[in-house]
Amino acid sequence: MQCSPSLPTDLPTTTLTVEPQSPVFTGESVTLKCEVQGYDGWTYQWRYKKKAQSQWTTVSQSVFYTVNRDTLTINGDAVVNADQYRCRGARYYRPTASQYSNTVTLTVYNLPTTTLTVEPQSPVFTGESVTLKCEVQGYDGWTYQWYKKKAQSQWTTVSQSVVTPGRHWGSVSCNMQCSPSLSTDLPTTTLTVEPQSPVFTGESVTLKCEVQGYDGWTYQWGYKKKAQSQDTLTISGDAVVNGDQYQCRGERHDRPTTSQYSNIVTLTVHGRPKAVVSVSPDNHVFRGETVTLRCDIQGEGDTGWTYSWYKNNYSIYPHTTYNPYTFNFVVQHDSGTYTCRGYRGRDSQSSEISNAVTLTVSGLSPPISLIISPSRTQHFSGDSLSLSCKGQSDSTGWRVRGYTHSGNVSDCLSPWGSVTGSTCTIRYLYTSHTGVYWCQSESGGSSNPVNITVHNGGVILESSVHPVTEGDPLTLHCFLHPTITSHLRADLYKDGSLIQTQTAGEITIRTVSKSDEGVYYCKHPERGESPHSWVSVRGQNLKISHLYYYTNLTRASNLTRASNVCWQENHFIILNLGAVILKIKCYYIAGYIVTFNCVQVDKWSQWHKTYL
Numbered sequence: 001m002q003c004s005p006s007l008p009t010d011l012p013t014t015t016l017t018v019e020p021q022s023p024v025f026t027g028e029s030v031t032l033k034c035e036v037q038g039y040d041g042w043t044y045q046w047r048y049k050k051k052a053q054s055q056w057t058t059v060s061q062s063v064f065y066t067v068n069r070d071t072l073t074i075n076g077d078a079v080v081n082a083d084q085y086r087c088r089g090a091r092y093y094r095p096t097a098s099q100y101s102n103t104v105t106l107t108v109y110n111l112p113t114t115t116l117t118v119e120p121q122s123p124v125f126t127g128e129s130v131t132l133k134c135e136v137q138g139y140d141g142w143t144y145q146w147y148k149k150k151a152q153s154q155w156t157t158v159s160q161s162v163v164t165p166g167r168h169w170g171s172v173s174c175n176m177q178c179s180p181s182l183s184t185d186l187p188t189t190t191l192t193v194e195p196q197s198p199v200f201t202g203e204s205v206t207l208k209c210e211v212q213g214y215d216g217w218t219y220q221w222g223y224k225k226k227a228q229s230q231d232t233l234t235i236s237g238d239a240v241v242n243g244d245q246y247q248c249r250g251e252r253h254d255r256p257t258t259s260q261y262s263n264i265v266t267l268t269v270h271g272r273p274k275a276v277v278s279v280s281p282d283n284h285v286f287r288g289e290t291v292t293l294r295c296d297i298q299g300e301g302d303t304g305w306t307y308s309w310y311k312n313n314y315s316i317y318p319h320t321t322y323n324p325y326t327f328n329f330v331v332q333h334d335s336g337t338y339t340c341r342g343y344r345g346r347d348s349q350s351s352e353i354s355n356a357v358t359l360t361v362s363g364l365s366p367p368i369s370l371i372i373s374p375s376r377t378q379h380f381s382g383d384s385l386s387l388s389c390k391g392q393s394d395s396t397g398w399r400v401r402g403y404t405h406s407g408n409v410s411d412c413l414s415p416w417g418s419v420t421g422s423t424c425t426i427r428y429l430y431t432s433h434t435g436v437y438w439c440q441s442e443s444g445g446s447s448n449p450v451n452i453t454v455h456n457g458g459v460i461l462e463s464s465v466h467p468v469t470e471g472d473p474l475t476l477h478c479f480l481h482p483t484i485t486s487h488l489r490a491d492l493y494k495d496g497s498l499i500q501t502q503t504a505g506e507i508t509i510r511t512v513s514k515s516d517e518g519v520y521y522c523k524h525p526e527r528g529e530s531p532h533s534w535v536s537v538r539g540q541n542l543k544i545s546h547l548y549y550y551t552n553l554t555r556a557s558n559l560t561r562a563s564n565v566c567w568q569e570n571h572f573i574i575l576n577l578g579a580v581i582l583k584i585k586c587y588y589i590a591g592y593i594v595t596f597n598c599v600q601v602d603k604w605s606q607w608h609k610t611y612l
Contacts, residue, residue, distance in 0.1 A: 012038045014088050016101035023107040027076040030106065034070045034087035036098040042089035046072050047100075051082035059085075081108035113137045123184035125256040188212045189249050191262035198268040200349055202237040205267065209233070209248035211259045217250035222261075242269035273298050275307075275340050275354035281442070284360045287331055289445045291359065294324035295340035297351050304345040310353075312336045319343060335361045368398055368447045369466075370439050377533055378453045378460035380481055383429050387412070389422040389439035389447065397442045400424035404435030429454045451533075458484050458527030461492075461520060467536035468512050477506035478522035478530065490522040490530070512537055 019031045034044045046059035046067065061067050064078035072085070083106050089098035118124075119131045134144050146158040190210045199205055209219045209231045221233055222245070233246070244267045250259040280292045295307045309317040309325055317325065327334055337358050342351040368391035379385060389398040399422065400412040412424030419425075426433060433454045439447035450465050462477040478490035492500035492507055495518045500507045509516055517537040522530040 010099070011095050012036050012089070012098040014098045014101035016085065016087050016104050018104050018106075022105075023109045024079060025109050025111050026079075027111070028079060029076050030074045030079050032072045032074070032085055032087070032104060034072070034089070034101060036089035039091070039095065041091045041093065042070075042098070043091065044070050044087055045090055046085070046087050048083060048085045050080075051084070056086070079106060079108055081106060112139060120255070125184065125186045126260075127186075128255075185260065186256055187214060187250070187259040189259045189262035191246065191248055191265050193265050193267075195349070197266075198270045199240060200272045201240075201269060202272075203240060203349060204237050205235045205240050207233045207235070207246055207248070207265060209250070209262060211250035214252070214254075214256065216252045216254065217259070218252065220249055220251055222247040240267060240269055242267060272350075272352050273300050273342070274352040275342050277338055277340050277354045277357040279338075279357055279359060283358060284362070285330055286362050286445060288329055289441070291327040291330050291334070292324045293326075293338055293340075293357070293359075295342065295354065297342040300342070300344075300351075305342045306345060308341045308343065310339045310341075313339075330359075330361045332361045335359055368439050368441075368445075370400070370437060370447050370450050372450055372452070372465050375465055376460075376462040377451050377465055378455055378462065378531055379429055380460060381429055381431060381454055381456045383454075385426045385429055385433075385452070387424045387426075387437055387450075396422070398422050398439045398447075400437060401440050402435050402437045405432055431456050453531045453533070455531050457481075457530070459490050459522050459524045459530045461522045461530045461533055463520060463533045463535055467538045468516075469538055470513055472512055473508060473510050474512045474516065474535070475506060475508045476520055476535075478524070480524065480527065484527060490524040490527075492520065492522055494518050494520050 013036070015035045015037070017033045017035075019033070020028070024030055032046075034046070036042050046065075047056040048059050049056045059065050059067070059072060064075050066073040066075075072087070085104045085106070086101045088100045090096060113136070115135045115137070117133045117135075119133070120128070124130055132146075134146070136142050147155045148158050149155045188211075190212070192208050192210070194206045194208070195203065207221075209221070211217050217231075219231055233248075245264050246267075247262045247264045249261045251257065274297075276296045276298060278294045278296065280294070281289075285291055293309070295309070297305055305323075306319045306321055307317075307323050307325075308315060308319055337356040339354045339356050341353045343349070344351075368389055371388045371390050373386040373388070374383075387400045389400060399419070400417075401409060402412065403409050412419050412426075417424045417426045422439070431454045433452065435452060436449045437452055438449035448466065453460075458481045460479050462475075462479055464474060468474050476492060478492060480490070491498055514537050517535060519532050519534055521532040
């Protein structure tokens with residue numbers, strides 16, 4: 001028994017301690033210390049496992065773990081509740097290892113919550129004092145740290161100079177999530193003015209003060225310190241001075257006790273603008289021309305204004321939007337002095353009345369006539385035709401116009417003509433060229449119209465282009481188309497009755513009288529009838545020009561009478577009755593307005609003067 005060897009013994013024991021003691025708080029670092037009982041020369045091995053895992057994992061040096069011989073420091077981010085740690089020693093000599101240590105389980109608590117309150121309750125208003133109170137839930141012995149930041153900036157420590165005396169400093173901060181909004185601006189105030197600037201000398205102005213939010217406001221105006229309940233301030237015309245400035249704010253008994261000051265309103269006062277009348281094309285015009293009067297308000301433009309027009313100091317068009325005011329056909333009665341005044345729509349303020357402009361209308365139009373070459377009203381298809389505006393004065397600015405079967409008034413342009421100066425040339429006539437032609441000036445004046453008929457048949461009547469004056473000679477001649485060879489001549493008819501046989505084919509009336517007025521046409525036994533032409537006879541002392549376009553009529557059912565009343569001298573009336581297209585011009589003669597009425601009579605029409 002004395003020589004038996006020693007029995008086996010346990011490996012050295014190992015103890016694992018933790019600092020600080022559990023529980024620890026979120027973000028705190030933890031240091032573990034491993035101690036082996038007996039022997040020396042130990043190194044240390046560290047193991048950990050998650051609560052839900054069964055396998056132990058070796059811990060090595062990293063950003064989360066710091067190994068320093070017998071200590072292991074776990075950084076705050078790696079300190080996780082319920083994680084388990086243990087250790088053991090290792091060395092080169094027997095015993096080469098110690099037992100595993102006790103297991104340390106980490107218990108991690110969230111930091112105590114902190115509540116920040118404010119007195120008075122938010123919102124607070126600019127200029128008020130504020131008291132903040134910081135309370136930590138649980139534990140005792142706290143001191144306090146204070147932080148603040150502005151929008152989009154970093155948190156900074158609040159210095160003692162801006163903290164209420166008696167507050168302490170500590171290790172727990174009130175972060176952004178728990179801090180209330182400290183302040184808000186005082187309610188905003190808006191000052192408006194009616195009417196809008198600029199105002200005119202002598203106008204009154206009303207200011208209105210409006211506070212956004214809350215109620216019970218009285219108002220303080222910048223021109224005096226005494227508060228008043230009214231939110232409007234009216235400044236009478238005499239006190240409205242250019243460059244004066246006004247502002248306001250609200251006051252009340254409850255918080256907030258005041259609003260911000262309003263925007264500043266600066267009054268801009270102008271002298272009352274003056275109206276100016278202009279006339280186009282000239283102050284001196286001729287009867288029948290178009291005249292335009294325009295009223296301009298100096299420095300104001302056209303927007304928002306209405307106008308009153310006066311003739312010889314009497315109102316003719318009060319408060320109209322017509323600007324310019326146009327006479328389409330002036331007569332001598334339109335002569336006079338014209339003035340105007342503007343009224344601004346937003347406040348009915350008026351301008352000064354304009355200086356007078358004198359309009360003079362002469363009784364005679366410029367002596368311009370439409371000259372036809374060849375000089376006859378009827379033409380064969382394929383012929384050429386020249387129409388010229390000529391007179392005693394310069395014909396510059398006059399152009400040839402026409403009203404044809406198309407039903408439109410147009411200039412002498414392609415495709416039916418070409419223009420050189422005041423002359424229109426049609427090189428090849430078609431029946432579609434049939435119509436009424438006249439000269440017209442840029443200002444709207446016109447010459448006497450001329451009827452042109454283009455015939456696609458074999459015979460036409462040559463008659464006077466313009467009305468014939470009583471006592472003058474008149475020759476009527478029947479023409480056959482140049483391509484027709486015939487020994488027979490055409491008969492000549494007036495108002496449906498034969499007046500000349502084939503022996504001559506023409507007739508000359510040496511002294512024309514009113515009885516010679518009527519509808520004339522030619523009739524050829526082989527080539528048929530020419531178009532019908534109305535021959536007009538005027539008195540020696542009267543300038544009457546009535547029908548300027550005439551074609552054969554076919555019987556039109558329900559058409560018994562077509563008439564129009566002239567409403568102004570030189571007014572043109574256009575009638576499109578299907579079977580006949582009429583162009584009538586009104587003339588002012590010896591105090592009467594003259595119109596011409598069309599009466600259906602079997603196969604032709606007759607024209608009658610009607611005095612109204």
